[in-house]
Amino acid sequence: MVRNKEDRDTFADPAIENLLGAIAFDSAGLVPAIAQSAATGEVLMMAWMNRDAVRETLATGYVTYWSRSRKALWRKGESSGHTQRLHDVSLDCDGDALLLSVDQTGPACHTNRPSCFFRRVTDEGLAVISEPVEA
Amino acid sequence: MVRNKEDRDTFADPAIENLLGAIAFDSAGLVPAIAQSAATGEVLMMAWMNRDAVRETLATGYVTYWSRSRKALWRKGESSGHTQRLHDVSLDCDGDALLLSVDQTGPACHTNRPSCFFRRVTDEGLAVISEPVEA
Numbered sequence: 001m002v003r004n005k006e007d008r009d010t011f012a013d014p015a016i017e018n019l020l021g022a023i024a025f026d027s028a029g030l031v032p033a034i035a036q037s038a039a040t041g042e043v044l045m046m047a048w049m050n051r052d053a054v055r056e057t058l059a060t061g062y063v064t065y066w067s068r069s070r071k072a073l074w075r076k077g078e079s080s081g082h083t084q085r086l087h088d089v090s091l092d093c094d095g096d097a098l099l100l101s102v103d104q105t106g107p108a109c110h111t112n113r114p115s116c117f118f119r120r121v122t123d124e125g126l127a128v129i130s131e132p133v134e135a
Numbered sequence: 136m137v138r139n140k141e142d143r144d145t146f147a148d149p150a151i152e153n154l155l156g157a158i159a160f161d162s163a164g165l166v167p168a169i170a171q172s173a174a175t176g177e178v179l180m181m182a183w184m185n186r187d188a189v190r191e192t193l194a195t196g197y198v199t200y201w202s203r204s205r206k207a208l209w210r211k212g213e214s215s216g217h218t219q220r221l222h223d224v225s226l227d228c229d230g231d232a233l234l235l236s237v238d239q240t241g242p243a244c245h246t247n248r249p250s251c252f253f254r255r256v257t258d259e260g261l262a263v264i265s266e267p268v269e270a
Binding site (some may be wrong): 040058088091094097108109113121125129 | 149169175177178180181186193217223232234246251257259261
């Protein structure tokens with residue numbers, strides 16, 4: 001499904017609170033979020049969100065995660081420019097995983113590869129299946 | 136990418152041990168695994184694997200998870216018949232998430248929906264976007 005790059009979805013407080021009430025956050029207050037390209041269906045990355053990250057993502061229409069290493073909100077692309085515009089957010093059956101349909105600007109991975117899932121299992125071990133794109 | 140339904144990938148011990156050595160399991164010994172349809176690109180579900188689940192999945196070519204609620208290996212489809220044949224396994228940049236490309240037999244979700252991500256955020260709250268398929 002190809003989307004208009006100018007589209008992004010933002011949501012008002014009632015929709016955000018409704019979602020927050022349905023998420024089964026883990027004992028650390030986090031939920032895994034899978035980012036998938038709205039244009040190609042490619043799975044780009046998986047990261048984590050806390051309540052504030054969910055709230056900010058839906059309110060702004062740009063994806064914000066929670067960085068477990070930095071213990072801070074991680075506004076995806078804030079320094080790199082490689083933002084993720086939000087299209088759709090789906091919650092799974094038991095409420096413990098989010099699927100984000102996004103328009104990815106530039107590479108999703110900090111290695112400058114389109115997807116973070118660039119190491120594939122082969123009989124010869126892990127093979128790198130994509131190269132960094134030009135900056 | 137459409138795959139032959141008869142194809143499934145199995146891996147020998149060296150490839151399995153190579154992958155296990157590269158995975159950054161969490162403090163509970165688990166890693167999240169995202170299952171994506173090889174045929175359609177649809178994200179089907181997210182569940183968890185421990186070392187034994189990873190090993191069994193790669194050795195048999197059928198996806199086995201770790202059930203956190205039952206604290207046991209969960210051979211996907213063992214009772215329902217809704218198995219996931221393995222095509223490809225990819226590891227992300229920091230080694231803490233797996234992406235499985237699978238041939239899903241029947242619905243992936245225990246609610247009999249094709250995907251577990253069937254609740255979508257809308258301005259009116261969470262909307263159910265797919266119905267259970269006939270058994």
